[in-house]
Amino acid sequence: MLRPPTRLGLLLAVLITLAFPAQAHHGWAWAEDEPTTLTGTITAVRLGNPHGNLTLDVDGTAWTVEVGQPWRNRRxxxxxxxxxxxxxxxxxxxxxxxxxxxxxxxxxxxxxxEAFPLYPDRL
Structure with a gap:
């Protein structure tokens, strides 16, 4: 049986390990620094937390577009x-x-x- 400090350490290690993939997914690390522009038609919508996703048909290619959290979209x-x-x-x-x-x-x-700036500090 593990002693309490060992169990606490193990729990902390697991929580830290689980936090890193979430940070990588929801941050900007996965994205290019150079912006691009797409124009298309929304074919599917899932809004909510931690962020919304749109499927955008761009000339027959489906793109996943991450939009803001509900509060950011309203703002x-x-x-x-x-x-x-x-x-x-x-x-x-x-x-x-x-x-x-x-x-x-x-x-x-x-x-x-009409423009809707989700991240004005990145424009």
């Missing part, structure tokens, strides 16, 4: 229904460092010409 001026299937948007963002992964972290969106 950018997005209203319920703005990000819905069938809506055409333009997105400025950071693409995945893995060129085979069609994934973009959105910095700013445009819907009908």
């Amino acid at each position: 950018a001026g997005l209203e319920p229904g703005d990000l819905a299937e069938g809506i055409e948007i333009r997105v400025l963002g950071a693409p995945s460092r893995d060129s085979d992964e069609k994934r973009l972290k959105a910095v700013q969106l445009w819907i009908d010409g």
Whole structure:
């Protein structure tokens, strides 16, 4: 049987190990520094925490676009229904460092010409 300090140490090690993949996924480390712009039609939407995801049809290719958390989307001026299937948007963002992964972290969106800055400090 493990002594209490050993169990606590083991628990801390497990928690730290589990935290690193989450940080890598939800941070910017996976994304390129050079931004790109995509224009397409939303084909699927999942909004919520820890961030929302859109599937965007860009010339027949499905891209996963990470948008903000609900509070960030509201702060950018997005209203319920703005990000819905069938809506055409333009997105400025950071693409995945893995060129085979069609994934973009959105910095700013445009819907009908109106800009919605999700991360104004990155513009």
